[in-house]
Amino acid sequence: MKIQIYFNQEKHNEAVSELNSNLERYIKCIEAIEKITSKKELKTLEEINQHIYSVTNFENILLSSQLLNVQNEYSYLLANLNAVDVSKIDFKDNVPSVKESALKQVKEDATQYLSDAHIEEYKILIQVAKELNKLPNPNKVKYLSRDYSGKYTINLMGLENSNKI
Numbered sequence: 001m002k003i004q005i006y007f008n009q010e011k012h013n014e015a016v017s018e019l020n021s022n023l024e025r026y027i028k029c030i031e032a033i034e035k036i037t038s039k040k041e042l043k044t045l046e047e048i049n050q051h052i053y054s055v056t057n058f059e060n061i062l063l064s065s066q067l068l069n070v071q072n073e074y075s076y077l078l079a080n081l082n083a084v085d086v087s088k089i090d091f092k093d094n095v096p097s098v099k100e101s102a103l104k105q106v107k108e109d110a111t112q113y114l115s116d117a118h119i120e121e122y123k124i125l126i127q128v129a130k131e132l133n134k135l136p137n138p139n140k141v142k143y144l145s146r147d148y149s150g151k152y153t154i155n156l157m158g159l160e161n162s163n164k165i
Helices: 009-037 045-056 061-067 071-083 100-109 116-132 138-143 156-161
Strands: 004-007 089-092 095-098 111-113 144-146 152-154
Touching: 009 045, 009 071, 009 089, 009 095, 009 100, 045 061, 045 071, 061 071, 095 100, 100 111, 138 144, 138 156
Parallel strands: none
Antiparallel strands: 004 111, 089 095, 144 152
16 A cells, blocks of 8 residues: 655656657657668667768768768767667657656656555554544544653543633
8 A cells, every 4th residue: 555645746847857858859869860861760879870981981970971961960969869768768650759657657756655664553543533533622632641651641631621711
């Protein structure tokens, strides 16, 4: 049994934003790869470098990308391709989206639950609260006293005098 204590909305929003940024990076990388290789599929930098080299036969890939007029795309791939986490991307009809499992994990990570050690105490306290809420006057709860060992007793004198005030 999981009992939610706290949901960190800010942490959740940041993590979802990062997942969306990852998706955007992936889409832009695919577009850049397609412009360079004419194929719309994810490739490694090594494969892209081999493609550029096979077209120009020139070992300086940066200059070759300039000659092919794909320098901006190549620079983007250099900066972002290794940062793309494909494991968090799902494909439905060849349309990329953030995986549901990644979104669920983000939500789980932003949620704090009551520890298992306190579940039984929680159940008892729920029952106690229900019983205390049955009192016709909720202020009568103040007539519960705690002794030095933490055990609760009833302040009978205070309860008896409560109607005289």
